[in-house]
Amino acid sequence: MAGxxxxxxxxxxxxxxxxxxxxxxxxxxxVLLTTIAAVPPDxxxxxQTQRAARSFLPDDVDxxxxxxxxxxxxxxxxxxxxxxxxxxxxxxxxxxxxxxAMTARLWRGGARALEEQRLSPAFxxxxxxxxxxxxxxAPVLVVVCGxxxxxxxxxxxxxxxxxxxxxxxxxxxLGLGSTLTTLPVVAGDELSTLLGLPxxxxxxxxxxxxxxxxxxxxxxRRPLSEKAHLNTYGTPFP
Amino acid sequence: MAGxxxxxxxxxxxxxxxxxxxxxxxxxxxVLLTTIAAVPPDxxxxxQTQRAARSFLPDDVDxxxxxxxxxxxxxxxxxxxxxxxxxxxxxxxxxxxxxxAMTARLWRGGARALEEQRLSPAFxxxxxxxxxxxxxxAPVLVVVCGxxxxxxxxxxxxxxxxxxxxxxxxxxxLGLGSTLTTLPVVAGDELSTLLGLPxxxxxxxxxxxxxxxxxxxxxxRRPLSEKAHLNTYGTPFP
Numbered sequence: 001m002a003g004x005x006x007x008x009x010x011x012x013x014x015x016x017x018x019x020x021x022x023x024x025x026x027x028x029x030x031v032l033l034t035t036i037a038a039v040p041p042d043x044x045x046x047x048q049t050q051r052a053a054r055s056f057l058p059d060d061v062d063x064x065x066x067x068x069x070x071x072x073x074x075x076x077x078x079x080x081x082x083x084x085x086x087x088x089x090x091x092x093x094x095x096x097x098x099x100x101a102m103t104a105r106l107w108r109g110g111a112r113a114l115e116e117q118r119l120s121p122a123f124x125x126x127x128x129x130x131x132x133x134x135x136x137x138a139p140v141l142v143v144v145c146g147x148x149x150x151x152x153x154x155x156x157x158x159x160x161x162x163x164x165x166x167x168x169x170x171x172x173x174l175g176l177g178s179t180l181t182t183l184p185v186v187a188g189d190e191l192s193t194l195l196g197l198p199x200x201x202x203x204x205x206x207x208x209x210x211x212x213x214x215x216x217x218x219x220x221r222r223p224l225s226e227k228a229h230l231n232t233y234g235t236p237f238p
Numbered sequence: 239m240a241g242x243x244x245x246x247x248x249x250x251x252x253x254x255x256x257x258x259x260x261x262x263x264x265x266x267x268x269v270l271l272t273t274i275a276a277v278p279p280d281x282x283x284x285x286q287t288q289r290a291a292r293s294f295l296p297d298d299v300d301x302x303x304x305x306x307x308x309x310x311x312x313x314x315x316x317x318x319x320x321x322x323x324x325x326x327x328x329x330x331x332x333x334x335x336x337x338x339a340m341t342a343r344l345w346r347g348g349a350r351a352l353e354e355q356r357l358s359p360a361f362x363x364x365x366x367x368x369x370x371x372x373x374x375x376a377p378v379l380v381v382v383c384g385x386x387x388x389x390x391x392x393x394x395x396x397x398x399x400x401x402x403x404x405x406x407x408x409x410x411x412l413g414l415g416s417t418l419t420t421l422p423v424v425a426g427d428e429l430s431t432l433l434g435l436p437x438x439x440x441x442x443x444x445x446x447x448x449x450x451x452x453x454x455x456x457x458x459r460r461p462l463s464e465k466a467h468l469n470t471y472g473t474p475f476p
Contacts, residue, residue: 161399238301
């Protein structure tokens, strides 16, 4: 988890020594990201380097950037082209803090104990930091919902998660970090009340958006040969 | 639905007049798509022009192309980075025909009657043609599954549909058509038997891959202003 360590060292909570002043680091990261974003991003580069971010700079993400990301999200397919996705762009500090508190409570209240048995120590540390405030510290939380007036329950996930993936990819293409989280949705009623959602609009995921303290390391993935089969299960592909 | 009409006119079932010979059309389409694919595809172009295809040329899609597409799919995020996605690449003609027959049976046996009330006539015609053989005629059907040994049921959809979206986008980036279908999954047990899936591996979607008779028209999407809210539901964003 070299990437996690790197992000930790470069975060706003850095050592404070003259050579590692947070503001300086932050500016450098912003310049780098702006340069990347100025070149039209290659599709396969974006897809193959996208990765979950769980700590963010406090720097604002402006409306045109959020609009561009969410417009990409709306281009995802949906059953019957029903487009049941709904995006609540949470910028308000009190609301973000409330979502963060809810996430931390769910994490401490059971999710962490479960993950302790399943994740590597470094991965657990990263997720822990995200759930305990890292994600809520992003300047924008997008609560992605499904409108049950537009799609059947059986096809809702197939009609919303592709839009979430477009959202994550578009954020990365523009040099922003993000991550797909579903933990806050476990307390869906509470989240609905916070955001004033009508009963027909159901939260599905919470995605933070923000600039990164440092670039993320490459994602860790199993080779395709472990995941692909030809014609019948167990026959190697390719 | 200009796009649907356009695809119909350019399909292999064209009028047969000397100026509209199917083979000639097909060659021209392949040349065009190859030219497009030779330029590194811009991320936002790919995302904003991706669209469901429901009829395909019989031309083969080679293994390196399928590998590139599925490798992109494996880069999608998943809960706990569990990567529970499984891809069965169905090339065998008898298996594709069986999946096609199953899809047509489910379509005629209830799904079509339901959609008649919900889709426009042009859209219904396109979906009808796809369900009654158009999709099964693609040279490759990718059956995307979820391995329940790797992810909890609650997070399976969030861990598989992002991979499906990467798959669709990557296919489009390489000049191929595809579409996310879930109808065959309604008969999941039958599909599992056909593909020899172990009981822990559950079909989630079927995605055809193939070259297109003609480029697709632009996707039809509601404006973002109808889908986005600021802080609380009902407050316009941006």
